[in-house]
Amino acid sequence: MKTLQIAYRNICRNKRRSLMTVLAIAVSSASVLLFGGNISSIIYTLQTGYVRTSGHIHIYKEGYSKYGATNPSAYGMEDYGNITRIVDSDPVVKPQLRLVMPFLAFQGIAGNFTADTSQSFFGMGIVPSLFEKLMTWDQYHLKVTKDEVATGLKDEDLSGGVIGYGMAERLNLCGDLQLADCAVPPARKEPADSAPAEDFSALTRDDFPPQASGKAAATARLDLLAATSGGAPNVVSVNLRKAMKMGSKAFNEGLIIMNLDLAQKLISGRGTKKVTGLMVQLNRTDNTELVRRRLQQILPQNTYEVKTFGEVRPMYGQTISMFLTIFGFMALIMGVIVLFTTINTMSMSVMERISEIGTARALGLRRSAIIKQFVGEGFLLGTFGATLGVAAALAVSFVINVMEITWTPPDYANPVLLSIHMFLQPLFLPCCWLGLIAVATLSSVIPARNAARMAIVDALRHN
């Protein structure tokens, strides 16, 4: 305690120099924390986005991840109800489980023949009630966007669907869906002698008769064309309830989410109803590996494959690696700045106190005590700087989070909130704080050792 008291008085001797050192450490500390907090926020936002749209684990028929894209019908799951029950009732998985939802992913062409527009799309058949729950997963209590996201679909609404906002714009559905800030394509000039275009919507009329007009809710109809699992073309109509901002640009401009029944009707026709796989969402991401191992044990061997969201979307791991590399590089630079700043300050302090060092040694202070004294000063500078940096970082992050500044990540269609979260990784803040204190303390060892090695008579002569 006395050592730190003396160290404090010594660093107060040259207030300006000590203040500059403390500020340099504080700026480094705040930079590392803010950048790290932002990266942490991005990583967890990304994770939340993936888990909200596709869960933690996917169960596919064996071989789907390798060959399913080229032959989806051959790798469709028929007994998904049975598998759902197995997963749902397992005593190890159950406590971790939030939901299991079958899904059907496919591609096709969507046409809005009233506006004479069409485009290819990614289709996703889901169970609306489960999908709504899927999208409310919030382990980290993150606010990803300013607006709440919900499809508004109901299980009993068999022909209902939602569409990506960008796709709605492309298909000229802005008016029908009452979209604000919607880019309407310019009206085409039709040749005077052109006959009304034939569309394939008539094929679906028997299945889904047109609804009575005069509804208050915004709605629009799209006709979807896709190949069935048997290879024949099939058509259904989807009644769009909403256009949603989907995050990724590709999804925003090409995704249609619909009731699983409708998707199965389109893909399976009158054949056996299949799904692409099962989405398993857990209460906590931390348990993903545990549940994956368990599922591999309880599911029939060599029949199903179990993939985590990181495997299904490898970009997640790649993004984390990239950000961690950038963060590591920046933290290294900040550490080096703290190192040299502290070495410089402590070396100056030693130079100014050579006579005092000689006196203390003559009075009987050991070399180790001299080292302890100067290292104590480095420790205090580091502690003051790192603590000030933490306070500054907390203040700046609070302001930024409250301001709800948005930015658009690469390949995103819509802005997300720029947020800084330093507590998502509980050890992040204490580790940064302690790390910078350690750097400042260790960097004072070199000047301290030089001070301790001085010949006493030479030091005393230095007046």
Add this chain to the structure above:
Amino acid sequence: MPETEFVARLKDVTKTHMLDKVEIQALKGITADIPRNKFNVIIGQSGSGKSTLLNLIGCIDTPTTGSIEVCGKDVASFSDDEMSDFRARHIGFIFQTFNLMPVFSAYENVEYPLLINKTPAGERRERVLATLEKVGLVDHRDKFPNELSGGQRQRVAIARALVKNPEMVLADEPTANLDHRTGTEIIELMQNIQAKDKTTFIFSSHDKNLITNAEDLFMIMDGVIL
């Protein structure tokens, strides 16, 4: 520590310094016995080697050749830590430029050697106040060195040297930075303390006129005791 008649014994001690590439022999084979419980004075001109001699006796430097026995111990065999502990227990220093710690008050400067010796807090306070009383600075105990006059600073330095009850106090030209009257007062103070407490003082000076009551006088010239 066995009580001997001499506080320091030097035999054929030489000390050679290197100044750039020039070898300077500061002490040339000194043999001397410094008596215990006396006010010893080493007189010599600047550069005569008296400070080097005091440094060797004070165990803050080592001889090039020869042997030195301090307080009955052959200090040549000591490690650096043992030497530090030995100084902390047995030797008090008074410097020409006072060498007080600027971040310590007068009280704390006097307390410092006791902290190094790990003296218990209660005893520390008692001894510091008693020593400050002895040098007449108890009312100035909370002042920092820059708030004290030169004479007061040297009194604090004397108190710092005496507070641990050392076997000897080395004072290297303690009046050189003081005016004549203050210097005389300081010498009188040291002589009074020595007469009362029988502490061994080894005092160096280049001014013969300042020395009136030296019990043992060592004259040094060009590294040789005359």
